[in-house]
Amino acid sequence: MQEPLLALAPSDLRAVASALRTGRLCPPYHPTSVQRMLSSAVAAEVSSGLQELAASGMPPPAIARTLDLLAASCESRPPLEDLIDLVTTGPEVRGVTNRDTCVVVRELFHKAEESVLVAGYAVYQGQRVFQALADRMQERGDLKVRMFLDIQRKHGDTSAASELVARFAQRFRASQWPSGRPLPEVYYDPRSLATDPKDCAALHAKCIVVDGFEIFVSSANFTEAAQHKNIEVGLRLRSPVIAERIVRFFDSLVQASRLDRLI
Numbered sequence: 001m002q003e004p005l006l007a008l009a010p011s012d013l014r015a016v017a018s019a020l021r022t023g024r025l026c027p028p029y030h031p032t033s034v035q036r037m038l039s040s041a042v043a044a045e046v047s048s049g050l051q052e053l054a055a056s057g058m059p060p061p062a063i064a065r066t067l068d069l070l071a072a073s074c075e076s077r078p079p080l081e082d083l084i085d086l087v088t089t090g091p092e093v094r095g096v097t098n099r100d101t102c103v104v105v106r107e108l109f110h111k112a113e114e115s116v117l118v119a120g121y122a123v124y125q126g127q128r129v130f131q132a133l134a135d136r137m138q139e140r141g142d143l144k145v146r147m148f149l150d151i152q153r154k155h156g157d158t159s160a161a162s163e164l165v166a167r168f169a170q171r172f173r174a175s176q177w178p179s180g181r182p183l184p185e186v187y188y189d190p191r192s193l194a195t196d197p198k199d200c201a202a203l204h205a206k207c208i209v210v211d212g213f214e215i216f217v218s219s220a221n222f223t224e225a226a227q228h229k230n231i232e233v234g235l236r237l238r239s240p241v242i243a244e245r246i247v248r249f250f251d252s253l254v255q256a257s258r259l260d261r262l263i
Helices: 010-022 040-055 060-076 101-111 131-139 161-176 224-228 240-255
Strands: 084-089 115-120 144-149 185-188 207-210 214-218 232-238
Touching: 010 060, 040 060, 084 101, 084 224, 101 131, 101 207, 101 214, 101 224, 101 232, 115 131, 115 240, 161 185, 207 240, 214 240
Parallel strands: 115 144, 144 185
Antiparallel strands: 084 232, 115 207, 207 214, 214 232
């Protein structure tokens, strides 16, 4: 199936299918003939798509049936708003009913069954932010949790990279992760510790992937302010395909030794 046909609305697909079935549209499929059913803006491209299908051996009834199936498939897809939720943090505004960031994050952590991937730029008061995740790890001993966090070198700090890593690990265990709970795997980008600004890079992604299906991508860091007070916007969606791509992206960085393991 060609891209011009895939771009048509179901009603247009059915109009072309009906014309093929009744003989009002016959090969060769000239743009002027297609234009009787569709706008002139797409007639030439659709004509080309139909010609390619005909050249592959498909007679008009077969093309019509294919277009009908394509239209039915498009109509059966759930609306985009049924798959994606808008998630925000900020002052309460009358008439706005978006999901709250802190509620969504806690809900995702609480319902995790098999795996959780967390990527974040800044973590502050993490013991509160990650309490639900740590509790879930305690409940489900086989829950695999991986975190990808940014270790920042403050301006003017000339400490060795190994010292900054050790400090971050100690601080994470002592004050950013709930005490008495299993620790997740933690990774970081060693480029964030470069002393030369030209070589420095940040792990700036902020997202959660749960059980290879649910995804939350947000501007919000894993801090109390971002979860409860700042103005933040994010999207929660359900897609195993997108989830797999995000997980594969981070897996590839680890396998290529572009990210190092901290804990």
